[in-house]
Amino acid sequence: MQSEQQYLSQYDPSQFEHPSVTVDILIFTVKDRKLHLLLIRRNEHPFMGKWAIPGGFLRMDESADEAAARRIREETGVENIHLEQLYTFSSVDRDPRTRVLSIAYLATVPYGRLRFQAGEGADEAGLFAVDGVSGESVTARPEKELSAAAGGLRLTGAENEVITGDDLAFDHEKIIRTAVQRMRGKLGYTDLAFGFLEDPSAFTLTELRIVHEAILGRQLDIGNFRRTIKREYEAAGRIRERGLEKGGVGRPAMLYSFDNASMRDLTAPF
Amino acid sequence: MQSEQQYLSQYDPSQFEHPSVTVDILIFTVKDRKLHLLLIRRNEHPFMGKWAIPGGFLRMDESADEAAARRIREETGVENIHLEQLYTFSSVDRDPRTRVLSIAYLATVPYGRLRFQAGEGADEAGLFAVDGVSGESVTARPEKELSAAAGGLRLTGAENEVITGDDLAFDHEKIIRTAVQRMRGKLGYTDLAFGFLEDPSAFTLTELRIVHEAILGRQLDIGNFRRTIKREYEAAGRIRERGLEKGGVGRPAMLYSFDNASMRDLTAPF
DNA sequence: AGAATAGTGTCTTTCAGACAATATATG
């Protein structure tokens, strides 16, 4: 009988064929009261010239979480932002090169911290406003066919350039739709919105509301929003008053601070 | 300049090292008013003798969804059951053999349809009642360390055999906890519970409530449960009355039918 | 004063939880 030691020393991982694994990161931010997504234009085959979600191959010495954090650092210079796993896309034919799995991550970045860096291949990067993901098409499985019409994703870039699913590489339209739906769904019972604040230690409730409105794609009642947030967060001691805002037009707002370390993740469930 | 055709024909997928990818399936069922999980005892290294979530390597010609469906068919003889992706576990050291990613799936199977088949390696299989997953530890990221104490997972098998995290292979304790939490979280706003009904075209509201209670691990108020279900499902035409139950003790219950095809999945979001 | 923004209060409806009461079967 073999011991576990012996077994491990003789194990040959190359006896089976393995798929490639990439990590793709949906980098979201809020700018001009709207939800935006960072895409890069591919300058290589396949899908040369199309827009794509930034990503890269998973290295053998890093977990998917680590790979996602590394790629977002390389792509945007940003560190320590909120990052959560979204879904693993695995259709056999999703990449024409060979079998490629994609573990998709969702990142929330304050706009002020975003720096577009010329990527490795000097890719062109673009921020696109996300409109027209149907509010309720909460019904489909990500990997099943989502009719492009229903839910019609619209992305609006600089100089009002509008792109649609056809201008995206791979199955990235499907991935973007899944991500937007997930964000909307989780907004209400997670701390997702705080990841977009420029300064979580000094923000106004109006700023927080604007983040919520950008994600949901609709206006919220000012009074009801304040009441709800205060009940959920201030009563529990998770946000605190930090004195009045300085400068600006109109009545100065109360500043609040949120302890980023207390961010609830809720990645898998719910 | 190379055409896309040329590029693809010259692409060599073996230029990088690739991780192995497995699909693990958490097969849940409801038996004796309790949530149960199917585990198999490993008869090979590594973790020989420990209990594990059934799974297998992803083949190059199948998606992860297909692999999960295939494995559950092989393991239990069951087809056409509800299956959803849970999370992809990717820690570098989670498998001592080599780098192995696991895409975890969650399956909901009516107890009456479960058939234990002697697996490929004639593994011993066991159904374990799931107790003592802390109701609220909704705070952690699945891949981060979850203190084994908090949430203390307890699995009770045949003849009251109790096993804990130490008796499980790999990081499977973490995966099981993630799955149970996810089920609880999604129970309220998805159709998850219907996947456990022996006959979705003829069930009573009491049967449906027992499924909810098993998943949540606590009793529910009978009247309030009925009211809520009827509002959510009967008003929307998603369940229908199908006449009275026959036989049994006490007042016969109304039978309802649920159209399985209308199952809302909500895999990724929410 | 007027414009702009922040913040409070009130009314109504919806809904969840606790719990009581009624209905219909079997033995």
Added chain:
DNA sequence: CATATATTGTCTGAAAGACACTATTCT
């Protein structure tokens, strides 16, 4: 009738949504 199960109803308090009102700043 007793027992068991199913089904309906009632009361209360919490919370969401619509909307009106007040407060504080700047120009």
